[in-house]
Amino acid sequence: MRALRVGLTGSIGAGKSEALRAFAAAGAETLSADAVAHELSRRGGPVAKAAARALGPRALAEDGSLDRPGVAAAGFRDPAARRRHEDATHPLISKELERRLARSRRPVAVVDAPLLFVAGLRDRFDLTVCVSAPAAVRLARAARRDRAARADVARRDRAQWPQARKQSLSDVV
Numbered sequence: 001m002r003a004l005r006v007g008l009t010g011s012i013g014a015g016k017s018e019a020l021r022a023f024a025a026a027g028a029e030t031l032s033a034d035a036v037a038h039e040l041s042r043r044g045g046p047v048a049k050a051a052a053r054a055l056g057p058r059a060l061a062e063d064g065s066l067d068r069p070g071v072a073a074a075g076f077r078d079p080a081a082r083r084r085h086e087d088a089t090h091p092l093i094s095k096e097l098e099r100r101l102a103r104s105r106r107p108v109a110v111v112d113a114p115l116l117f118v119a120g121l122r123d124r125f126d127l128t129v130c131v132s133a134p135a136a137v138r139l140a141r142a143a144r145r146d147r148a149a150r151a152d153v154a155r156r157d158r159a160q161w162p163q164a165r166k167q168s169l170s171d172v173v
Helices: 016-025 033-040 046-055 068-077 079-103 135-146 150-159 163-169
Strands: 004-010 029-032 108-112 127-131
Touching: 004 016, 004 163, 016 029, 016 108, 016 127, 029 033, 029 079, 033 046, 033 079, 033 108, 046 068, 046 079, 068 079, 068 150, 079 108, 127 163, 135 150
Parallel strands: 004 108, 004 127, 029 108
Antiparallel strands: none
């Protein structure tokens, strides 16, 4: 029997990680697209290699892993570079998530995928859930969590789809 697949999304600081922990405590199989991306971004990993092909060697840190802060900064400055990076790496992350979902033996599997709609993953899930919170709360949480200036967090938030758009596309908010 295939697990009920739930795609979990939301804006920065909305509480996706906390929601994922609650699903895990309730017995669901849980996966994080960001965690999978981090694993595949290690030295010599497929995401690191794909990013270097898409963006050039500047996408890699000295150790050969993905230079996440550098790639993120470049993506916020240059939307075309962000699209090239996403086009090169999202299919690899998606494929690995699919592989892990196929191995699940639990009746429910929940994937925390902040870019669920952007990456075109909606059709891979039976149900989509958007975690939502007021902007001031979200930005304060993310600034505290990331030890970042609130202005930096707000800039990252503006670079993503608006929360209202994610809500309108989700089955449950």
